[in-house]
Amino acid sequence: MNETHDQSLLHGDATAGGTITAAGYRELVARLSNLAHAYYVLDAPLVSDEAYDRLYRTVEAVETLNPRWVLPDSPTRRIGGPPLAGFRKARHPAPLLSLANVFDNDGLVAFDRRIGVAGPSPDMTRYTVEPKLDGLTLALLYAEGRLVRATTRGDGEIGEEVTAQATTIRTIPLVLSMGATGGAGVPRFLMIRGEVTLPLDAFARLNEAREAAGEANYQNPRNAAAGSVRQLNPRITAGRALRFTAYTATVLALDEPVSALPLERLAFEADVAELVASDPIDQDAVTRVFDRLRPSGVASGPFATHWEALLAMRAWGFRTNPHNRQCVDLEETVAVLAELQDLRAGWDEETDGLVVKVNDLATQERLGRVAKDPRWAVAYKVAVSEVVVTRLLDISVQIGRTGAVTPLAVLEPVRLGGVTVSSATLHNDDQVRALDLRIGDWVRVQRAGGVIPAILGVDGEGSRRDGRETEWTFPTACPACDGPIVRDGDEAVARCTNASCPAQRSARVRHFAGRSAVDIAGLGGNWIDRLISSALIANAADLYHVTLPDLLAIDGHGMGEVLAQKLCDAVDRTRRQTSLARFLFGLGIRHVGSETAELLAPLVGSLDGFCHRLRTDRDEFLGELGAQMLETKGVGPVVAQSVNDALSNPSMLELLERFTTGGMSPVPAAQSPKPPGQGPLAGKTLVLTGTMSESRDAIAALVGASGGKVTDAVSGATSFVVAGEKPGGSKIKGAAKHSVPVIDEVTLRSML
Numbered sequence: 001m002n003e004t005h006d007q008s009l010l011h012g013d014a015t016a017g018g019t020i021t022a023a024g025y026r027e028l029v030a031r032l033s034n035l036a037h038a039y040y041v042l043d044a045p046l047v048s049d050e051a052y053d054r055l056y057r058t059v060e061a062v063e064t065l066n067p068r069w070v071l072p073d074s075p076t077r078r079i080g081g082p083p084l085a086g087f088r089k090a091r092h093p094a095p096l097l098s099l100a101n102v103f104d105n106d107g108l109v110a111f112d113r114r115i116g117v118a119g120p121s122p123d124m125t126r127y128t129v130e131p132k133l134d135g136l137t138l139a140l141l142y143a144e145g146r147l148v149r150a151t152t153r154g155d156g157e158i159g160e161e162v163t164a165q166a167t168t169i170r171t172i173p174l175v176l177s178m179g180a181t182g183g184a185g186v187p188r189f190l191m192i193r194g195e196v197t198l199p200l201d202a203f204a205r206l207n208e209a210r211e212a213a214g215e216a217n218y219q220n221p222r223n224a225a226a227g228s229v230r231q232l233n234p235r236i237t238a239g240r241a242l243r244f245t246a247y248t249a250t251v252l253a254l255d256e257p258v259s260a261l262p263l264e265r266l267a268f269e270a271d272v273a274e275l276v277a278s279d280p281i282d283q284d285a286v287t288r289v290f291d292r293l294r295p296s297g298v299a300s301g302p303f304a305t306h307w308e309a310l311l312a313m314r315a316w317g318f319r320t321n322p323h324n325r326q327c328v329d330l331e332e333t334v335a336v337l338a339e340l341q342d343l344r345a346g347w348d349e350e351t352d353g354l355v356v357k358v359n360d361l362a363t364q365e366r367l368g369r370v371a372k373d374p375r376w377a378v379a380y381k382v383a384v385s386e387v388v389v390t391r392l393l394d395i396s397v398q399i400g401r402t403g404a405v406t407p408l409a410v411l412e413p414v415r416l417g418g419v420t421v422s423s424a425t426l427h428n429d430d431q432v433r434a435l436d437l438r439i440g441d442w443v444r445v446q447r448a449g450g451v452i453p454a455i456l457g458v459d460g461e462g463s464r465r466d467g468r469e470t471e472w473t474f475p476t477a478c479p480a481c482d483g484p485i486v487r488d489g490d491e492a493v494a495r496c497t498n499a500s501c502p503a504q505r506s507a508r509v510r511h512f513a514g515r516s517a518v519d520i521a522g523l524g525g526n527w528i529d530r531l532i533s534s535a536l537i538a539n540a541a542d543l544y545h546v547t548l549p550d551l552l553a554i555d556g557h558g559m560g561e562v563l564a565q566k567l568c569d570a571v572d573r574t575r576r577q578t579s580l581a582r583f584l585f586g587l588g589i590r591h592v593g594s595e596t597a598e599l600l601a602p603l604v605g606s607l608d609g610f611c612h613r614l615r616t617d618r619d620e621f622l623g624e625l626g627a628q629m630l631e632t633k634g635v636g637p638v639v640a641q642s643v644n645d646a647l648s649n650p651s652m653l654e655l656l657e658r659f660t661t662g663g664m665s666p667v668p669a670a671q672s673p674k675p676p677g678q679g680p681l682a683g684k685t686l687v688l689t690g691t692m693s694e695s696r697d698a699i700a701a702l703v704g705a706s707g708g709k710v711t712d713a714v715s716g717a718t719s720f721v722v723a724g725e726k727p728g729g730s731k732i733k734g735a736a737k738h739s740v741p742v743i744d745e746v747t748l749r750s751m752l
Contacts, residue, residue: 022069025063073175088161089159090159094294095156095157097156099374099377099378099379102380108333112333119366121363125328127356128310129324129337129340130354132355133197133349135195136153136197138150139151139192140166143272143275146174148286152230163281176317177316187252195244195245197222199243209517224240228240235598251303278726283712304360323343323347337354341354353381388415389445392411392438395432402495405474405496406425407426409426409437421445428494436462437455437472439472440470443458444456444457444458481503509528518582518583519574519578523570527567575664580668580669581594583664585597589642595634603628604625680752685719687711687718688700690725690727699745706752714740722745
């Protein structure tokens with residue numbers, strides 16, 4: 001990595017927040033933003049991860065000490081806020097159209113014939129070809145270069161507002177880059193359309209974590225991306241390695257009837273000023289502004305071609321697809337489609353075709369649309385995924401952390417989708433029987449969802465068998481500990497019932513130390529097995545009692561001093577930097593995945609409090625916790641029972657106390673809201689406006705914890721309007737209209 005840049009800012013100390021100036025803070029944010037852009041958008045890191053993290057911590061420290069300095073585009077603002085009550089609907093200022101399909105070159109010839117009639121400019125390349133990403137479509141609205149709303153496509157006219165979730169995606173600029181185009185090139189109002197995808201390696205890691213937690217796998221990266229964005233809790237969205245790729249820029253302008261009326265124009269400008277100044281963003285103000293805007297048209301817009309718009313979006317800070325191409329005519333388009341089709345297998349995100357668009361924007365306007373499809377673009381559909389045939393060499397089994405026994409197909413290595421595949425999960429014994437698999441069979445293999453190898457069946461329905469194939473029998477004893485394997489009732493999964501099984505111990509520690517949980521860097525499976533076999537650890541909590549001399553003296557050949565010190569440092573970092581939700585997920589309680597752990601963390605509060613209640617009044621605590629879980633949306637009776645069973649076992653308290661004596665102290669979670677009818681604000685509905693000492697989300701969380709609720713709009717049901725600095729005029733007017741008391745933050749905190 002290139003680290004020849006000025007290092008004075010990169011080696012900042014977290015304590016620098018007490019002496020740095022506001023100008024110095026802005027310089028830090030600019031440097032951090034540039035580094036983040038290079039890493040996440042350009043895939044070209046400029047510094048090491050350690051140097052980036054050091055600068056990030058410095059910026060965090062400065063912002064903690066100087067909250068009024070915090071810039072809206074600071075990379076630290078992408079961590080997500082508290083869970084939302086639900087998604088509000090939002091209308092798009094321009095419709096988000098779908099695409100008609102063509103499936104062969106004959107369809108392309110017919111498309112080209114229609115385009116020729118419209119008379120595209122001979123001075124411009126005729127078409128662009130772009131990968132058709134298979135993810136979740138988002139429309140992003142920008143005012144004065146600032147992101148003010150993100151909305152799902154919905155029905156093309158109205159979608160769901162997911163701004164809080166979108167701001168956690170690092171390839172979505174919070175503020176557009178002005179320097180790259182000299183400032184004048186960024187339109188005042190802009191809608192960017194693009195696709196949120198989950199790269200294939202991130203999809204694989206996500207499903208591994210879900211499977212380890214006993215949760216159902218996402219079927220494909222598209223479902224995973226959509227499910228990640230449509231999380232009410234933005235922190236869950238932030239935990240996924242989502243990627244946004246921009247492919248359409250629509251410049252918006254004030255509708256003519258409005259712009260022609262002086263009073264309407266003054267009201268519009270007042271709303272724009274309120275919108276740009278609000279923090280967090282006032283979505284009511286966004287609606288008032290963008291409901292008056294319409295696409296500006298090519299004549300008054302800054303671009304003549306779609307390719308120019310793609311280049312501008314990249315200059316503004318967006319990721320555009322690196323495989324986008326310009327094509328002079330139909331002949332070149334056909335050649336490029338064939339070339340990109342061959343390359344698709346090596347791409348790191350899923351596609352379900354290629355898109356051909358007319359490059360000349362004036363021609364696009366002349367062609368218009370039919371129903372919900374533009375006449376100037378088509379989707380060239382291509383094969384969804386490749387299927388190969390290879391030999392089934394053996395079937396082994398894996399033992400998971402809950403004792404689940406999973407068959408694993410051992411394959412003769414074969415190239416599939418740009419990678420070498422040598423194994424495939426078979427889920428359970430029922431699938432082996434349903435596919436009638438025998439060791440030695442020739443089998444058809446596909447990368448399900450483009451990433452997970454899956455056996456589709458026996459090739460030729462068994463016609464290639466020569467009699468040397470052998471049937472596989474599901475084991476009755478665990479290969480790791482020789483303990484019995486049983487299947488409870490109708491459950492599809494068989495399990496090793498020996499809780500002391502070394503394979504289960506290893507899987508539990510791997511799960512705890514994994515990226516999705518506590519994330520102990522450098523602690524791989526081989527070293528975990530060595531630590532267990534050397535009797536240094538029996539569970540994850542023991543990791544916090546292992547010393548440097550222990551690691552250097554492991555039976556056989558110990559760790560080198562450098563590696564051992566790095567591992568000790570990695571464990572030490574997790575002691576006070578791990579969120580309670582990640583810690584709870586790492587415990588490996590059955591049915592408690594990462595998303596469920598986010599919901600449970602506020603109910604638990606802190607590890608110390610958790611242990612205290614289990615030690616002093618366990619039954620009463622479990623009763624309270626069970627009731628709270630059943631009242632929490634997203635936590636059902638199965639999860640509640642599983643959590644109750646785990647916490648009722650005395651060994652869980654022993655494990656938790658072993659963690660605490662080792663210095664493990666997860667970051668406490670904000671306490672859950674009081675049940676209806678409890679707390680000083682029970683039954684009260686508040687509306688927040690203006691700038692306060694904390695973010696609006698943090699204030700809303702305090703209100704919720706006191707039994708009240710926060711809404712966006714003032715109505716007759718509103719109890720109080722809480723006004724900070726520079727309150728929104730519409731909400732103050734609404735309070736007067738409905739005779740709602742207006743209070744300040746000091747008064748609110750006295751009520752709390």
